[in-house]
Amino acid sequence: MPAITHTPPPYSGRTAVITGGTIGIGLATAKALVAGGARVVVTGRNEDNLRAAREELGPGAHVVRSDTADLGDIDALAALAGERLGRVDLVFVNAGVATLHPFQDVTEDDYDRQFDVNTKGAYFTMRRLAPLVRDGGSFVLTTSVTVGSGTPGMSVYSGTKAALRSFAQVFAAELLPRGVRVNTVSPGFIRTPTLGAVDATEEERAAFERLGDAVTPMRRHGTSEEVAAAVLFLAFEATFTTGADLAVDGGLGQGLSHPA
Template sequence: MTRHTNKKAVVIGGTHGMGMAVAELLVEGGAEVLITGRDQRNIEAAREKLFSRAHVVQSDISAMGDIATLGAEVGQKLGQIDLLHINAGVADLEPVEHVTEASYDRTFNVNAKGAFFTAQRLLPLIRDGGAIVFTSSIADESGTGGMSVYSGSKAALRAFAKVLAAELLPRRIRVNVVSPGFIDTPTMGVAGASAQERAAFVKIGDAVTPMKRHGTAEEVARAVLFLAFDATFTTGARLTVDGGLGQDLSPIPA
């Protein structure tokens, strides 16, 4: 399979979960890929999984110094790129009264500030006619309890994407957002949750999703690559991968 031969891509937050699934499909398709991650264990696991098929770089999206260094490293290793996929994100499920300044800043520093400045730093390296795809969440327009800060950060990300789509029209760089629902990943999107909390989260997701199951990381990855390479007349859009959760679907009564 070589449909991405001669393509170059950067996947921010690509060492596990949905980002890794995107990286694997790109590599299988013949692309040259650079992925980033913050956790050393995930970085080592990614290097073992991908061997020499991808550049694996330790970089913290919430650190401005790391973003600057990453820009130089991408330029050195890849030069011009065809796709920037910003997938890194964090979620703390907290009711409003439990939110602290530290937890608020942590979420926005990764999901909004880090994503924005990473895109800004790498913009000069994206070929005219290339693509940016942000990973948001169906929470970017929902009102689920306990997700106020997370939802706000993802709504900001979606707004950034729409403005970037407008500003980059002269360069023909398309900017889109993929918004997953409940997806099977190692952390289920909540890194600090216990095994019991994740199990409960899975049950809730299966119950409320109209298709009565979680999505797979590969299903999200295929949506990302569709936006990146196939949706050539689409920009400023939001594609949900949520099993119908955000679509107000009701089954026919028995």
């Protein structure tokens, strides 16, 4: 009688920190990791989302309130990750915020909040957590298809994500001696609870969704799970890839057009 072999879960023994991990892309990534046997620390700010994520992710995840724009919270996150996880295999820098306005309507508060979260917060999260990432580990950062699209109403958001892309390339170079890879994932129109626009009305989100389906060459929104799959590929499978950007955008940023 042949021996029965048991294949371990794909992420057994792995550890990860995910910022902005209580909804959408971050939550989908956390769910895939926990289902695969990993231990994760997940951050968010909204109490309802934090509570729901704790229930959904179960004991394999430590779900904590943390504001990416607050450097004190970033320090506390690093301390918690070190205590709960020890060395970390993946840091997924995913927390972000978008407010969509024509540039003449952008306020200083709009500008500062987006750069504080998307850019400054991401930078110092990477800086603070880098010592915890094991040699050979990985960072993945969420940028956006808007970096190269010139989309009206997204001047500040696009600028924050373009800065993040540059940060990732420099961090990739600086972390080469440790074998730590740094890559970015660039989503297009993805079906998430907010569709990436936190301050939009339901009517505005519906119009935004129709626009996304119309302009995306694949004629649909992507799913959070599809982006999560790309994140996990970069994190654990793309072992000869660093400093790269992986588009998950249905062809939107690739110059494709939908057949008539």
